[in-house]
Amino acid sequence: xxxxxxxxxxxxxxxxxxxxxxxxxxxxxxxxxxxxxxxxxxxxxxxxxxxxxxxxxxxxxxxxxxxxxxxxxxxxxxxxxxxxxxxxxxxxxxxxxxxxxxxxxxxxxxxxxxxxxxxxxxxxxxxxxxxxxxxxxxxxxxx
Numbered sequence: 001x002x003x004x005x006x007x008x009x010x011x012x013x014x015x016x017x018x019x020x021x022x023x024x025x026x027x028x029x030x031x032x033x034x035x036x037x038x039x040x041x042x043x044x045x046x047x048x049x050x051x052x053x054x055x056x057x058x059x060x061x062x063x064x065x066x067x068x069x070x071x072x073x074x075x076x077x078x079x080x081x082x083x084x085x086x087x088x089x090x091x092x093x094x095x096x097x098x099x100x101x102x103x104x105x106x107x108x109x110x111x112x113x114x115x116x117x118x119x120x121x122x123x124x125x126x127x128x129x130x131x132x133x134x135x136x137x138x139x140x141x142x143x
Contacts, residue, residue, distance in 0.1 A: 006126070006133025007067070010074075013123050014064025017077060021058035023104030028054070034101030038087050039094075056080060070132035074124045081121035088113050 024031045032050040035041065041049055056076060063073035084102075088109050091098055100109035102117075127133075 003134045003137075006130055007135045008133070009123055010064050010067065010070055010127050010132045011135075013077070013120070013127065014061045014066075014073070016120070017057045017061030018065065019061075020103050021054045021061060024054050024101070031101050034099050037096065037098040038091050039096060040087060040090070053080070064127070064132075067132050071128055074128040074132075078121060078124040078128060081117055081124060085114055085117045085121065088117065 028047075028050060031054065032047045035050045035053070036043065036046045057080070060073040060076045060080075063069050064077075084100075088100055091109060092111060092114070098109050099106055100113045102113065
């Protein structure tokens with residue numbers, strides 16, 4: 001049962017990151033604007049950084065869904081989530097009013113966003129530490 005729960009967590013986490021990346025792809029300029037609003041990067045680096053974030057989300061998300069290098073993908077996404085928590089937190093503490101740019105929505109970033117990101121980080125850490133799990137038993141394993 002534990003292996004199935006871990007597998008469902010891994011797949012759900014991966015699907016969330018694939019979704020987060022895919023909704024940004026049609027309007028990368030809007031996502032770059034969201035990234036710029038955090039006021040952490042020089043303007044010249046924002047487009048490349050935004051594209052890199054989307055690429056990492058997509059590739060690591062697909063790896064989790066497929067169960068390929070799942071622990072490595074969980075490690076990468078844990079780092080990404082730590083960066084997101086730090087970026088949103090610093091913006092909120094500085095009084096910057098912005099959209100988080102997380103899932104393509106127009107909702108403003110808030111402490112709820114930080115809490116959600118910490119929850120997602122927790123899921124990634126579970127996969128990293130406990131492994132990717134299995135939906136189906138290996139051949140010859142009992143049920």
